[in-house]
Amino acid sequence: MINFQKATEAFKKYISQYDETIPSIRLKIVHTYEVMKCSDYLCEQLRLNQEDKELAALIALLHDIGRFEQWMRYQSFADYKTIDHALFSSQLLFDEGLIREFIDDSQYDRIIKNAIEQHNKYKIDEGFDERTLLFIHIIRDADKLDNFRVKEEEDLETTIYVSYDEVNKETISPKIYDQFYHQELIYGPNRITHLDMWLSYIAFIFDLHFLKSLQYVKEKNWVNRSFDRINPSDPKTHEQYETLRRRALDYIG
Numbered sequence: 001m002i003n004f005q006k007a008t009e010a011f012k013k014y015i016s017q018y019d020e021t022i023p024s025i026r027l028k029i030v031h032t033y034e035v036m037k038c039s040d041y042l043c044e045q046l047r048l049n050q051e052d053k054e055l056a057a058l059i060a061l062l063h064d065i066g067r068f069e070q071w072m073r074y075q076s077f078a079d080y081k082t083i084d085h086a087l088f089s090s091q092l093l094f095d096e097g098l099i100r101e102f103i104d105d106s107q108y109d110r111i112i113k114n115a116i117e118q119h120n121k122y123k124i125d126e127g128f129d130e131r132t133l134l135f136i137h138i139i140r141d142a143d144k145l146d147n148f149r150v151k152e153e154e155d156l157e158t159t160i161y162v163s164y165d166e167v168n169k170e171t172i173s174p175k176i177y178d179q180f181y182h183q184e185l186i187y188g189p190n191r192i193t194h195l196d197m198w199l200s201y202i203a204f205i206f207d208l209h210f211l212k213s214l215q216y217v218k219e220k221n222w223v224n225r226s227f228d229r230i231n232p233s234d235p236k237t238h239e240q241y242e243t244l245r246r247r248a249l250d251y252i253g
Helices: 005-017 024-043 051-060 069-075 085-095 109-118 130-153 164-168 174-181 192-209 211-220 222-228 234-253
Strands: none
Touching: 005 024, 024 069, 024 130, 024 211, 051 109, 051 130, 069 085, 069 174, 069 211, 085 109, 109 130, 109 222, 130 192, 130 211, 130 222, 174 192, 174 234, 192 222, 192 234, 211 222, 211 234, 222 234
């Protein structure tokens, strides 16, 4: 069984070794708790039983456990420049045994491990059973849903490493424009500009699995709120940007 009080206390103990006054550390602490809320929302909408709700919540609590050490080592959350944070989180939990600090029962280990390792992948690996896929989809959607809040509340310098004035001067790379226009999840290595990066976050909507997740985005008006944060100064880029806004709004209905 899952002792969730034990898990949350263990999480608080684990993060106490990191300086919460560092904006990036604080961001990931808040993000963890907010992803748990999004996970709870999806579980309620899916009418899951209490055991499955608690398992989904535990996965949400642990999905970014490696982010704190990633930041301290590299001062960056850019996986392509540092380490794959999902695999690193899995390594900390299962190779180094940290998982037992959060839950004594090992019966859920396989699902927790797979869900964490798959939560940031461009495409989910094949071969998972239906139950494992359920928790993979929940954490992937919950993580993406909170990303909209993060991108609205945090400074651009913290999220895309550039100032508001600078990103407004940038252009949209052809590959990014094409993928977004065709309502596809953006392939990270194709991004060149910070504006590309921003659009890739909005494009998370194209990878949401549950209809309730799309409904959540629509009810919160996340698409418009995200697009409104940036205002490209180049006329052609601005026109492209607004075209992609319409494509995103058409997608969520």
